[in-house]
Amino acid sequence: MPTNFMVRNLTLDGTLRQIEELSTIKDKIINLDFSKMTKVRSIGMILFTTYIEYSVNKNHKIYYYSGSTKVNDRGYSYADHACFFNTLKVKNLPSNITKNSVPTDNFYPLEKIDVKELYDLSTSGTDWKKGLIIKSKKLAKIISNGNNVLETNIAYALREIFRNTFEHTTSNHLFISAQRHPSEGTIEIAISDSGEGILNVLSVNKNLNIYDGEDALKWCIKPGISGNAGRVSNRIGNEWKNSGYGLYVVSEMISKIGIFNIISSNAKLEKENDNLSTSKNISFGTTLLLKVNIDDTYKLSSKTIDNIVSKGQIESKNNRYAIRTASTMSKIY
Ligand SMILES: Nc1ncnc2c1ncn2[C@@H]1O[C@H](COP(=O)(O)OP(=O)(O)OP(=O)(O)O)[C@@H](O)[C@H]1O
Ligand SMILES: [Mg+2]
Structure with a gap:
């Protein structure tokens, strides 16, 4: 049985808490639902991306994207715009994820x-x-x-x-x-x-x-x-x-x-x-x-x-x- 996991705030503390929770899941397959993300920070995206890579490579876990592909949440749009999904080692990603964003002085x-x-x-x-x-x-x-x-x-x-x-x-x-x-x-x-x-x-x-x-x-x-x-x-x-x-x-x-x-x-x-x-x-x-x-x-x-x-x-x-x-x-x- 796969485990469903709702990804919430990708702040420093929020991400560390979620990584801790994810690392205790025994199932090999985990469905990640990103549709309720609110606050998203660079450090959160970086920690989450690195953890998933580590978990796939070292623990041979498999992550799937689940949830709606039409999400209007601000956190989700920001993460997508920052190419977060493009670097995540997660299967079944929607085809419309952002693959390239132009860097600016704010971002x-x-x-x-x-x-x-x-x-x-x-x-x-x-x-x-x-x-x-x-x-x-x-x-x-x-x-x-x-x-x-x-x-x-x-x-x-x-x-x-x-x-x-x-x-x-x-x-x-x-x-x-x-x-x-x-x-x-x-x-x-x-x-x-x-x-x-x-x-x-x-x-x-x-x-x-x-x-x-x-x-x-x-x-x-x-x-x-x-x-x-x-x-x-x-x-x-x-x-x-x-x-x-x-x-x-x-x-x-x-x-x-x-x-x-x-x-x-x-x-x-x-x-x-x-x-x-x-x-x-x-x-x-x-x-x-x-x-x-x-x-x-x-x-x-x-x-x-x-x-x-x-x-x-x-x-x-x-x-x-x-x-x-x-x-x-x-x-x-
Ligand atoms: N990303 C990393 N992963 C693992 N160990 C690291 C990493 N960054 C630093 N270290 C460890 O910390 C030590 C100190 O790093 P630091 O950059 O201060 O010195 P250095 O790389 O050894 O020498 P220098 O920077 O003068 O070339 C490194 O020698 C290494 O043992
Ligand atoms: Mg050095």
Whole structure:
């Protein structure tokens, strides 16, 4: 017997609750009814899409679209316009779902970024990292809507988050969605992969003695902390080598102007200004949420990344297992 499941609010908390419920269903076949969705956010669509992908691939569950195909609900129309249904691994989707939406400065539809696309973007077709730079700059330009300093910082953040999926996990793609909420004065950018999660990957570095997911999330944003520490070659010219500075810089940058969140390894980390908190949380893969307060972006300058890197290099001296010098790439923007 299939189980029928009504999908409701796709907000951060609402989606996490529904994923928790879905993960307890024993039936192999689940009918998803989307006709009563009200609030829909980028982070909710990203978490839901990643969960379904994980559940289909790892637990061999089968999801069907059920319910009416003529839905006038605002949440449904928004999700459809954001290409949510187009990326969902759900069978029997109606033929009229939106497959392509033009991004605007208020809205970046849900997009699957495959490493193959990054290879194709590079002029040689052989260097995905060149394609990565092009792609992150392009996205940052749209999301930042003419704010040049914000654009530079967001391009750095996207590049470092994207490359982590391709460098540290077996996943060859990730999902992104972003939205500007003028009434709230915020921009929300959500990025997710269905990879192994931060605890599994960072634990390869045995020096760190990580004991659970919350601990892993606290470690991964410290300067100079990398799962790859001591394993990468120190060849001169290897500007992309991992030095453990990517998430440190991004978490410091975003928490200055808003809220930085990571959900991974059954834990959630939140950083706002200097306040850091963690909690237990259901998760599949790794999800990041960058929430920017538009009124606070004046706090960024063209020197922000340099300043954070310098601060991190000093702080890394307090930890004997941290890498003291950020790699060339972690300093370039
Ligand atoms: N998407 C992810 N999935 C699984 N593990 C991750 C992911 N992102 C980061 N990590 C883990 O967190 C660690 C810290 O990430 P961070 O980006 O700060 O440093 P790094 O990638 O090792 O080095 P650098 O960013 O300087 O190249 C990584 O080494 C990896 O172990
Ligand atoms: Mg990194």
